[in-house]
Amino acid sequence: MGEAAGPPPVSGAFLPMALGRRVRDEVEAALRTEGIAVRHLSALGHLAPDPGLSYSELARRTGVTPQSMQATLTALEQRGAVARDTDPGRGRTAELHVTAEGARLRRVGTGVVTAVDERLRTRLDDETYDALTRALAALFRAEEGR
Structure with missing residues (x-):
């Protein structure tokens, strides 16, 4: 018999992805009690300080398609969380x-x-947590422009 397989090598790409999935699931479960999801929270977070953003701009900022953003905003409108100051119409x-x-x-x-x-x-001491947060934020900013 061969060597016992150990854990896979640590990956700087896989770890944030796997942890992000766990964190997102936890946040989604808590938001579900209010009948919203991360996509709704994200749209509200971008729209609140910058009212009047287009569907396309909101979609770009949140990393979804304009069609998906339109569905998200329609759900928020129906919920009374977002209001439209103009009549809907193509263009x-x-x-x-x-x-x-x-x-x-x-x-x-x-x-x-x-x-x-x-x-x-x-889960971590303050110094490690703060350093990790700074490093992830720097990596996130660097990847925005790729």
Whole structure:
């Protein structure tokens, strides 16, 4: 018999992907109690400080297709979390803004993410956690421009 197979080698690409999946599942489960998902929270987070963004710009910022963003924003409109200041129509820029309900959902979502972040922080000492966060943020920024 051959050698026992050990764990796969550590991968700088695989580890954030695998951990990200676990964290996303945890956040999604908590958001589900409010009837929203990470995609809704992301749209609200980008739209709140910059009302009037186009579907295409919101889609680009969140990494989804314009069609997917349109479906996300339609669901948020139906929920009363986003309001349209213009009539819908082909070729028109939708003047969308976050409502009081959208702001509430955004606060709930931010609280969920903060709680998960605080739980993760307990797994490492502060210096290591802060260094890891800085390194991941730098890598994220570097990959944005590729």
